[in-house]
Amino acid sequence: MSEIIIETSNLTRKYGTKLSVNQLNLRVPKGSIYGFLGPNGAGKTTTIRMLLGLIRPTSGQIRIFNQEIAKHRINILRRTGSLVESPSYYGHLTGYDNLHVVAKLLKVPVKRIDEVLEIVRLTPAAKQTVKGYSLGMKQRLGIATALLGNPDLLILDEPTNGLDPAGIHEIRALIKDMPTQHGITVVVSSHLLSEIDQMATHVGIIDHGQLLFQDSIGKLREQSAPLLVIKVDKPDEAQQWLQANGYQVIIDGDLLQLSNIDVETTKSINKQLFQAGFSVYHIKEHRRSLEDIFLDYVGKEGSL
Amino acid sequence: MKSALMSDWIKMRKTWIKVLVILGPFGVITLNALRYLQSYDAIVKPGDDAFNWALLIQNISHLLMPSLILGIALLTSLLAGLEHQGQAWKQLLALPVSRVQIYMSKFIWVTGLLAISATLCAVGTFGIGFAFGFTTHIPWVQVLQECYYPYFAAFGIIAIQLCLSLLIANQSFAITLGVLGMIVSGLTNALAPDGFNHAETWARWIPWTYPSLSAITHGTVQHIHFIYVIYGLVVGAAMVVLGMALFVRKEVH
Numbered sequence: 001m002s003e004i005i006i007e008t009s010n011l012t013r014k015y016g017t018k019l020s021v022n023q024l025n026l027r028v029p030k031g032s033i034y035g036f037l038g039p040n041g042a043g044k045t046t047t048i049r050m051l052l053g054l055i056r057p058t059s060g061q062i063r064i065f066n067q068e069i070a071k072h073r074i075n076i077l078r079r080t081g082s083l084v085e086s087p088s089y090y091g092h093l094t095g096y097d098n099l100h101v102v103a104k105l106l107k108v109p110v111k112r113i114d115e116v117l118e119i120v121r122l123t124p125a126a127k128q129t130v131k132g133y134s135l136g137m138k139q140r141l142g143i144a145t146a147l148l149g150n151p152d153l154l155i156l157d158e159p160t161n162g163l164d165p166a167g168i169h170e171i172r173a174l175i176k177d178m179p180t181q182h183g184i185t186v187v188v189s190s191h192l193l194s195e196i197d198q199m200a201t202h203v204g205i206i207d208h209g210q211l212l213f214q215d216s217i218g219k220l221r222e223q224s225a226p227l228l229v230i231k232v233d234k235p236d237e238a239q240q241w242l243q244a245n246g247y248q249v250i251i252d253g254d255l256l257q258l259s260n261i262d263v264e265t266t267k268s269i270n271k272q273l274f275q276a277g278f279s280v281y282h283i284k285e286h287r288r289s290l291e292d293i294f295l296d297y298v299g300k301e302g303s304l
Numbered sequence: 305m306k307s308a309l310m311s312d313w314i315k316m317r318k319t320w321i322k323v324l325v326i327l328g329p330f331g332v333i334t335l336n337a338l339r340y341l342q343s344y345d346a347i348v349k350p351g352d353d354a355f356n357w358a359l360l361i362q363n364i365s366h367l368l369m370p371s372l373i374l375g376i377a378l379l380t381s382l383l384a385g386l387e388h389q390g391q392a393w394k395q396l397l398a399l400p401v402s403r404v405q406i407y408m409s410k411f412i413w414v415t416g417l418l419a420i421s422a423t424l425c426a427v428g429t430f431g432i433g434f435a436f437g438f439t440t441h442i443p444w445v446q447v448l449q450e451c452y453y454p455y456f457a458a459f460g461i462i463a464i465q466l467c468l469s470l471l472i473a474n475q476s477f478a479i480t481l482g483v484l485g486m487i488v489s490g491l492t493n494a495l496a497p498d499g500f501n502h503a504e505t506w507a508r509w510i511p512w513t514y515p516s517l518s519a520i521t522h523g524t525v526q527h528i529h530f531i532y533v534i535y536g537l538v539v540g541a542a543m544v545v546l547g548m549a550l551f552v553r554k555e556v557h
């Protein structure tokens with residue numbers, strides 16, 4: 001069992017009477033890239049604000065690095081870099097000076113400023129005032145700020161928001177390198193599964209404030225293993241016959257579904273059903289994408 | 305604490321804040337200098353330097369009070385505006401720095417910068433006096449009182465304006481309060497000293513009256529009331545504690 005970096009227990013937050021985050025039990029393992037996934041308004045940002053001590057939970061606990069955030073906020077934040085939703089910046093200052101402001105507070109040497117500027121490829125714009133930056137450049141500056149204090153934990157809320165495809169690719173590559181090269185644990189929120197799929201090792205799916213799935217990305221992928229869908233004349237009898245012959249079959253309307261199927265089994269099932277006197281109208285392999293699974297979890301109305 | 309102060313110093317680069325600190329006293333002094341240049345014969349009694357200094361102190365004081373009160377509102381608002389504008393709070397307050405330090409740093413900067421303004425004002429007053437040849441009866445203490453007593457008496461106003469500017473993103477509230485405060489302060493100036501006994505009953509409840517009541521010059525007679533300096537410092541301390549308590553509990557969205 002690997003070490004847990006972030007652990008919340010029944011974390012709940014209300015705005016008025018509305019439950020924005022409801023009984024969340026997050027578990028982020030050390031060295032993982034945890035994709036925090038959910039549609040708009042799911043409660044991702046609200047959760048992240050609580051993790052950073054920007055807002056207080058209505059109830060529930062948060063432990064980060066095995067310390068209670070309510071008691072050890074400063075200690076935890078010393079090891080955490082963060083980026084919360086829309087960019088934060090001092091528009092009248094240059095990119096370099098923006099980082100300088102934070103470097104002073106973190107007490108890191110100024111040469112670290114040049115390093116992080118280089119990492120997010122903002123060196124050429126370092127002497128430009130930030131109010132003249134594009135959204136993507138501001139976002140990069142935010143990521144640079146998050147990296148400034150050499151954190152052990154990075155919490156990034158929609159970090160690729162506003163970036164162009166090349167920028168998204170770069171940031172994704174950057175995030176993927178964090179655990180292996182620097183031993184950093186990363187929590188990255190997104191409303192796009194495709195994005196999480198390309199970098200995460202673990203996934204938490206949240207909707208309407210509730211955690212619907214949490215496990216390794218492998219476990220989520222298993223659910224996307226192909227199904228064999230068969231249409232026959234007498235589905236109930238066919239199901240019984242197949243089960244008697246050792247197959248796991250579920251029935252969905254008038255369709256039979258079998259999981260964990262390869263080509264050979266497909267061939268032999270088809271042949272056996274025919275020989276047993278069933279008429280097979282239709283047989284096909286159905287492959288569900290991760291996106292389908294995600295949409296199953298959050299419900300179609302929650303999708304984009 | 306030092307790192308919070310230095311961080312705020314970098315933030316103030318290329319802003320009007322430092323300009324305002326110099327511009328305030330510069331305005332007060334230059335306007336008076338121009339007036340003395342223009343109507344020297346009407347205001348200056350040659351040979352009666354005691355009178356000349358007293359009148360100069362009064363003239364400076366009449367411009368100083370409203371500029372001080374409006375200046376406080378502008379200065380705190382500009383400083384707080386830096387954090388509100390680019391939604392910097394959520395980044396700043398997710399850094400490993402206590403909110404108490406962040407709040408104190410702002411308060412120290414505002415009071416520190418205004419100390420420079422008060423000093424410039426005193427230097428400028430002596431400058432005008434010497435430039436127009438008031439060489440005897442130099443009222444060293446009185447000039448310093450005229451500039452520094454209102455400054456310390458204004459600590460309550462500074463703390464109130466800072467609290468408002470930091471906690472409410474929309475700076476029009478803080479500026480409106482500053483303008484109202486300036487008007488109230490002007491009223492006390494008009495009242496005293498004839499209405500002084502009257503003012504004493506209510507003025508202690510209104511921190512905007514403290515600066516002008518702490519050192520008011522009327523008909524070339526300077527009335528120093530150190531008690532208003534005490535009031536200012538007490539209200540300042542109380543409001544800093546209150547503002548800090550609110551700031552520490554503030555939710556950041």
Ligand SMILES: Nc1ncnc2c1ncn2[C@@H]1O[C@H](COP(=O)(O)OP(=O)(O)OP(=O)(O)O)[C@@H](O)[C@H]1O
Pocket residue numbers: 015020038039040041042043044045046047191557
């Ligand atoms: N300051 C607030 N006041 C009232 N309600 C809020 C506030 N902040 C968030 N909410 C509510 O909480 C819910 C969750 O919002 P949150 O910002 O956490 O969603 P999100 O998952 O980050 O969505 P998105 O992908 O759009 O960023 C929403 O229904 C929102 O209306």
Ligand SMILES: [Mg+2]
Pocket residue numbers: 044045046085157
């Ligand atoms: Mg969000």
